[in-house]
Amino acid sequence: MRRDEQALLASERNEERKVLEHLDELANEKAQAIMDFSKPGERALSSNELWFQRQFISAIDTDIQRGNNNLNDVRTRIAGTEARLVEKHRDVKIMETYIGKLKEADFKERLGIEQNELDDVATMQFSRVRINQGGRS
Numbered sequence: 001m002r003r004d005e006q007a008l009l010a011s012e013r014n015e016e017r018k019v020l021e022h023l024d025e026l027a028n029e030k031a032q033a034i035m036d037f038s039k040p041g042e043r044a045l046s047s048n049e050l051w052f053q054r055q056f057i058s059a060i061d062t063d064i065q066r067g068n069n070n071l072n073d074v075r076t077r078i079a080g081t082e083a084r085l086v087e088k089h090r091d092v093k094i095m096e097t098y099i100g101k102l103k104e105a106d107f108k109e110r111l112g113i114e115q116n117e118l119d120d121v122a123t124m125q126f127s128r129v130r131i132n133q134g135g136r137s
Contacts, residue, residue, distance in 0.1 A: 002088045009081045016074045023067045030060040 037053045045053075
């Protein structure tokens with residue numbers, strides 16, 4: 001489950017990188033379009049040509065806005081995935097701590113049982129020695 005979230009996060013990060021690259025390309029395209037629009041040409045441009053150049057710049061602005069919205073969506077998904085990963089990591093740590101405490105309790109219980117068995121053996125041997133010493137006197 002945690003690996004699935006990690007894979008999803010990697011995919012979302014990759015998508016974010018692609019969107020940022022696309023936005024960078026659009027910014028460069030817009031800058032070039034503005035330079036072309038504002039530089040004086042060797043020939044006079046008709047009002048239709050100016051209008052089309054301006055529409056081209058507006059279309060790029062629209063694409064940039066869509067790209068920014070897409071970037072915001074991707075970053076929102078990334079934040080959600082990161083939050084889920086943190087929660088899963090926290091759950092794993094809680095379970096590891098719980099399992100560690102169970103192991104420790106089991107170890108102490110086994111150690112106590114072993115100690116009781118050793119005490120019983122020692123008591124039986126001590127009793128045999130006492131009985132054997134009592135029989136010789």
